[in-house]
Amino acid sequence: MANNQMPHNLEAEAALLGCLLIDESIQSDLLEQLREDDFYQESHRLILAAMREIYYSRKTVDLVTLVDKLNALGTLDRAGGMRGVSELAEQTLSSANYKQYFEIVRRDSVNRSLIRAARDIVDNSMKSPEEREAIAFAEKQVYDLSKQEDNGRLTGFSDGDILQQVLHKFEEIQADPYAYRGVETGFRHLDRITHGLQKGSLVIIAARPGCGKTSLAMNIVEHACLVKGNVAAVFSLEMPYLEITQRLLCAHAGVSMENALSAKLTQKDWKNLLRASDKLQQSKIFIDDSSRATTADMLSKCRRLKSAVGRLDLIMVDYIQLMTGEVKGKDFNRQQEVANISRDLKLMAKELEVPVIALSQLRRYESKEAQLSDLRESGAIEQDADIVMVINRPDSASPEEMAKKNIVKGAAELNILKHRNGSTGRIQLRFIGDQTKFVDIESQNEPDEEPDRVYGELDDGDEIPLGDEE
Numbered sequence: 001m002a003n004n005q006m007p008h009n010l011e012a013e014a015a016l017l018g019c020l021l022i023d024e025s026i027q028s029d030l031l032e033q034l035r036e037d038d039f040y041q042e043s044h045r046l047i048l049a050a051m052r053e054i055y056y057s058r059k060t061v062d063l064v065t066l067v068d069k070l071n072a073l074g075t076l077d078r079a080g081g082m083r084g085v086s087e088l089a090e091q092t093l094s095s096a097n098y099k100q101y102f103e104i105v106r107r108d109s110v111n112r113s114l115i116r117a118a119r120d121i122v123d124n125s126m127k128s129p130e131e132r133e134a135i136a137f138a139e140k141q142v143y144d145l146s147k148q149e150d151n152g153r154l155t156g157f158s159d160g161d162i163l164q165q166v167l168h169k170f171e172e173i174q175a176d177p178y179a180y181r182g183v184e185t186g187f188r189h190l191d192r193i194t195h196g197l198q199k200g201s202l203v204i205i206a207a208r209p210g211c212g213k214t215s216l217a218m219n220i221v222e223h224a225c226l227v228k229g230n231v232a233a234v235f236s237l238e239m240p241y242l243e244i245t246q247r248l249l250c251a252h253a254g255v256s257m258e259n260a261l262s263a264k265l266t267q268k269d270w271k272n273l274l275r276a277s278d279k280l281q282q283s284k285i286f287i288d289d290s291s292r293a294t295t296a297d298m299l300s301k302c303r304r305l306k307s308a309v310g311r312l313d314l315i316m317v318d319y320i321q322l323m324t325g326e327v328k329g330k331d332f333n334r335q336q337e338v339a340n341i342s343r344d345l346k347l348m349a350k351e352l353e354v355p356v357i358a359l360s361q362l363r364r365y366e367s368k369e370a371q372l373s374d375l376r377e378s379g380a381i382e383q384d385a386d387i388v389m390v391i392n393r394p395d396s397a398s399p400e401e402m403a404k405k406n407i408v409k410g411a412a413e414l415n416i417l418k419h420r421n422g423s424t425g426r427i428q429l430r431f432i433g434d435q436t437k438f439v440d441i442e443s444q445n446e447p448d449e450e451p452d453r454v455y456g457e458l459d460d461g462d463e464i465p466l467g468d469e470e
Helices: 010-022 024-031 042-056 063-073 081-090 098-127 131-148 161-175 188-194 213-227 241-253 257-261 267-282 295-309 334-352 380-384 399-404
Strands: 202-207 231-236 284-288 314-318 356-361 387-392 411-419 425-432 437-440 453-457 463-468
Touching: 010 024, 010 042, 010 081, 010 098, 024 042, 024 098, 042 063, 042 081, 063 081, 098 131, 131 295, 188 411, 188 425, 202 213, 202 334, 213 231, 213 241, 213 284, 213 314, 213 356, 213 437, 231 241, 231 295, 241 257, 241 267, 241 284, 257 267, 284 295, 295 314, 295 334, 314 334, 334 356, 334 380
Parallel strands: 202 356, 202 387, 231 284, 231 314, 314 356
Antiparallel strands: 387 411, 411 425, 425 437, 453 463
């Protein structure tokens, strides 16, 4: 092969087509995977195109039907004529090595595609006005090619490999219940229900404005990274980098942010802040506060982060309703745009094999409690999500209503409305406002500060702990 020619192997191409002609049993396997562009020589591309037409019309591909189809398409002469087609079958004595021929043909096809993509990247880089656009174009070329190679197929259970993998997984969990635990949130009851946030999951945290969605998500990031040593990417479309850092620092130090901003810090507060600062500096939390980030931007940045650091364990997006889609047509509405964003976030979770926490606003609802249908702007969020959690803050009511319902300040409830791989339920938390921090009720106070427990009533009359008396 000359140096200026694209990679190809004409002998392997002819042998693979010959195998298809003499062995009907391999046709269903190969003809659904092969594309015309996989073949370098034009006559071979024409022959494969005719074979695929015969196959998809539910007829047997053999020498007679192939010549007839090529003749009908008017491509018989360009495909080598009757003699050229006949030689494919005559020169192939056995189909035993068809897999090797297939691998050679696909290898050369992929290499040609990479060369073409590289040329496009070079051409675009020569004229691209912005660095970011050039990088995004290059990544898209390679990513689109990798997705083309991801040819999923229907798989049965006959070989038993998948079944053995599942049984082995169950055995490991039986021996160690934490063997397949996902990213721990730091909230004991939530981790018990979810077994940690699992790879590939889209987790929605929803609430009305001012109820603490960002605080809860950042509390999870804080625990995952500062306590458990995970790597997280945080995309904040609303809150600047400085404010996020401020929240993280005060929450981890257990220091009132109000006191920090009003010059009321004690010596103990400073000690805790400096200790938390050292821990935060050593952590692997990466923050992007771009206000116009798209899912494509996020995916690109996360791919680079995972490659640079060597791992990525968690992604947090704050929040869906501030995001914009990639393409907007004349008839494209906001609901369709949010649906596309939701789907892309789920696909990002699957590709990067990490849980993605995405925050969402709730529309105003008249019912007593929020429902899945109250997720703002699109029902697709509900469909794509693996877990949907809603934050309820009873203390957001008027003082009169709080006194009437026996609700304490800081009472909070996390209602798991959807859990694709487990149970739903309600989790009682406490919100410490000056630290922008949610805590488990059991761990919010030191033993000598444990106040009396206050209870509210559910509709069925059962009592649940709402918080502690202040």
